Amino acid sequence: MLYNHMEDSMSRTLLPLSLFTALMGGTALAEVPRVAADIAPVHSLVARVMDGIGTPDLIVQPGGSPHEYSLRPSEAEALQEADLVFWVSPDLTPWLGDAIVTLATNASVTELLEAEGTIELEMREGALFEVHEHGEDEHEGADHEGEDHADHTEDEHEEHDDHAEEEAGHEGHDDHGAHDPHAWLSPLNAATWLNVIASQLSAADPENAGAYFANAATGRAELDKLTIDINDMLEPVRGGQFIVFHDAYQYFESAFEFIASGAISISDASDPSPARIAEIRARIAAEGIDCVLAEPQFNAGLVATVMDGTEAATGILDPLGSNLEPGLALYPQLMRNLASTLVECL
Structure with missing residues (x-):
């Protein structure tokens, strides 16, 4: 009888224990949303917001090109089961839009490039980057220069003609909209996206809203420190000139006021034309460019062709963090790696 009484008492205390856990704010009974993110840097920001609550799924695996990617069964399944999907834009992953429509039929989808507060920069078309390309002062004064203005206009037409061959055979470029999609390389955009991600997760999972927003606040503080650290890293080499493989770093350049001199390719979805390569080689020779940067996935x-006969150093920039472990630590490490590569090369 005593044994039966003890057993009955224990059975009555087990149920209140689980109820007590739930009432005290535990997540044992919470249904954490299934979340999918397109690329590793976005996945890292989502993982930062979900830290301690859940783990997002990554669609484009390390080493894959966002522009051209074939879904594996596990990645297709992640989209099918997703409650929320975060992606940059169809300009970065033109194939993913159809996959989301077909597979993620029950998901709330957030296109981060269109999120309120996101800084958007226009695509740069030319091989060479000049500060005045983003300003209007010269255009305002040019009308007063008469013949010089006409000559400048003719030069612009010639430059566009030089790129005609490249653009004509470049379907990847046609996929791009007016804005550069590599917006995650701005820490200000990353901070904005942390809030957007927290808001969307909180709407889907109100029980954990406080934790999502607390994680986002921690992430923004980390980004503030990251920005200070990178500025400190770059300070000794400011004034150095570098060429990038493809024009993916404009947001990083703008954020840290460290502008590249040009890009070998307009996009990672195409090879550059001979005219573009000639422009880059001429600038390296004329200005003594310090550094020409490659990328791990590309030619x-x-x-080597661009650098042939020059004294420029070389290094590897990776805007996706392909050699890093996916997770919340990837984004800050990716950004620090970009800065340290520039410092070592310059």
Whole structure:
């Protein structure tokens, strides 16, 4: 009888224990949303917001090109089961839009490039980057220069003609909209997106809203420190000139006021034209460019061709963090790696 009484008492205390956990704010009974993110840097920001609550799924695996990617069964399943999907834009992953429509039929989808507060920069078309390309002062004064203005206009037409061959055979470029999609390389955009991600997760999972917003606040503080650290890293080499493999770093350049001199390719979805390569080589020779940067996924032979006969150093920039472990630590490490590569090369 005593044994039966003890057993009955224990059975009555087990149920209140689980109820007590739930009432005290535990997540044992909470249904954490299934979340999918397109690329590793976005996945890292989502993981930062979900830290301690859940783990997002990554669609484009490390080493894959966002522009051209074939879904594996596990990635297709992640989209099918997703309650929320975060992606940059169809300009970055033109194939993913159809996959989301087809597979993520029950998901709330957030296109981060269109999120309120996101800084958007226009695509740069030319091989060479000049500060005045983003300003209007010269355009305002040019009308007063008469013949000089006409000559400048003719030069612009000639430059566009030089790129005609490149653009004509470049379907990847046609996929791009007016804005550069590599917006995650701005820490200000990353901070904005942390709030957007927290808001969307909180709407889907109100029980954990406080934790999502607390994680986002921690992430923004980390980004503030990251920005200070990177500025400190770059300070000794400011004034150095560098060429990038493809024009993916404009947001990083703008955020840290460290502008590249040009890009070998307009996009990672195409090879550059001979005219574009000639422009880059001429600038390296004329201005003594310090550094020409490759990328891990793309044609190293093009970089060698551009550098042939020059004294420029070389390094590897990776805007996706392909060699890093996916997770909340990836984004800050990716940004620090970009800065340290520039410092070492310059």
